[in-house]
Amino acid sequence: MAIIGFGKSANRYHIPYIKERDIKIKYIYNHRRHPDKEKGFYDSKTIFTDDLNQVLKDPEVQLVTICTPPSTHFKYGKEVLKNGKNVLIEKPFVADQKEAKELFALANEKHLLAMPYQNRRFDGDCLTLKKVIDLGYIGKPLLLESHFDKYRPDTDLHEGLQVDGQFYGLGVHMLDQILGLFGKPQTVSYDIRAIQNPDSTVDDYYETQLLYNNFKATVVSNPLAARPYPRFLLHGTNGSYVKYDIDQQENDLKLGIMPGDEHFGIDTPNQFGIVKYKNQNGDWIEKQIPTVNGDYGRVYDSIIATLENGAPKLVSDDEALWNMEILEAGIAEKGMHVFHM
Known part of the structure; x- marks a missing residue:
């Protein structure tokens, strides 16, 4: 899997639980890299990148979790689905029903999962x-x-x-x-x-x-x-x-x-x-x-x-x-x- 965003949400509500499971975080995408925060990450094989295409074009990646500000959820969610990846989106899922319906329609068309993170x-x-x-x-x-x-x-x-x-x-x-x-x-x-x-x-x-x-x-x-x-x-x-x-x-x-x-x-x-x-x-x-x-x-x-x-x-x-x-x-x-x- 991959994670988009590397703030409090990713570090507190996702990564600690993922590391307890048989799930490999191959990438963490952050458009503003902070190398000091990346040091000492629990898995040295995780790739930190500011190139989203590197994540979306990798056939190994099956699931992408979006942990960015709410205003970006729809944009990233749509891009992830278009590239054939399942997507989990932090709350609030998107801004309105119109955006939600568009994401669900795209996911269903491509036989993918799109879901809000209701932890x-x-x-x-x-x-x-x-x-x-x-x-x-x-x-x-x-x-x-x-x-x-x-x-x-x-x-x-x-x-x-x-x-x-x-x-x-x-x-x-x-x-x-x-x-x-x-x-x-x-x-x-x-x-x-x-x-x-x-x-x-x-x-x-x-x-x-x-x-x-x-x-x-x-x-x-x-x-x-x-x-x-x-x-x-x-x-x-x-x-x-x-x-x-x-x-x-x-x-x-x-x-x-x-x-x-x-x-x-x-x-x-x-x-x-x-x-x-x-x-x-x-x-x-x-x-x-x-x-x-x-x-x-x-x-x-x-x-x-x-x-x-x-x-x-x-x-x-x-x-x-x-x-x-x-x-x-x-x-x-x-x-x-x-x-x-």
């Missing part, structure tokens, strides 16, 4: 939420709140495009988790704002409600939450589940603790989620649910399964397009959007 499907907290639902602890889900809050004051004026805001940057992941678990919503309503500096053209707060048949999921990111809100709060017909704190992979990666290291990404017992439910005798039971270990590298496992064994893509074209539709409508309407079923 947060493999957050430990999201995997544990799925386990709680699948085991039937809370019965039929009725209400779900998903929060990714922090306290990070910033009153500076921020100007940019829609892809530069919090909704596109983080909301794309939170929405994908809901779409992966529950599918396509019927309607979506929005509250998207710049709450720290109202003159900013880039949002820093969003609350989005996805409405299904007798079920509602709300995703929220607030930059001024001084006290923690549950990461997930789920109510159902037979009980409730609450989980505080986020997946620990990112915290460990920031400290230099890597996949393969002992205890990497493991949640602490005091942060395990709590489920309260009625058993078959009608008695209330309350217990901890140990957090399932997250692993962003499973995105690459899924790609290998698709390319070598024909398994369905981890993120289907439909799911990616639903996500883009919600993002676009949120920025354009900031009201309510009805999906065509």
Whole structure:
């Protein structure tokens, strides 16, 4: 494979997981070479280059991951597909549905894979939420709140495009988790704002409600939450589940603790989620649910399964397009959007 871009995204969310797998990074393309950063790379056989054609014309390269600024995703994605390579694109996938549909059409025409990098499907907290639902602890889900809050004051004026805001940057992941678990919503309503500096053209707060048949999921990111809100709060017909704190992979990666290291990404017992439910005798039971270990590298496992064994893509074209539709409508309407079923 090859990677386009050599910044934080490539070095934190991709390379540490790839090196744990039977995948060879033959090239890293960076149009602005930084030889000092290339020294000591884990694989001395990896070629650092500022010649994209060297990457795209190499018949050995089967997969290219794009880890560049969002405004370049469509351009690079199209070029990679035209040259017969499968492509994985960091979030947000592209700017809009039109670009996404063009990439998917080109990929399908050439029998290639094109997919957004939705690594947060493999957050430990999201995997544990799925386990709680699948085991039937809370019965039929009725209400779900998903929060990714922090306290990070910033009153500076921020100007940019829609892809530069919090909704596109983080909301794309939170929405994908809901779409992966529950599918396509019927309607979506929005509250998207710049709450720290109202003159900013880039949002820093969003609350989005996805409405299904007798079920509602709300995703929220607030930059001024001084006290923690549950990461997930789920109510159902037979009980409730609450989980505080986020997946620990990112915290460990920031400290230099890597996949393969002992205890990497493991949640602490005091942060395990709590489920309260009625058993078959009608008695209330309350217990901890140990957090399932997250692993962003499973995105690459899924790609290998698709390319070598024909398994369905981890993120289907439909799911990616639903996500883009919600993002676009949120920025354009900031009201309510009805999906065509």
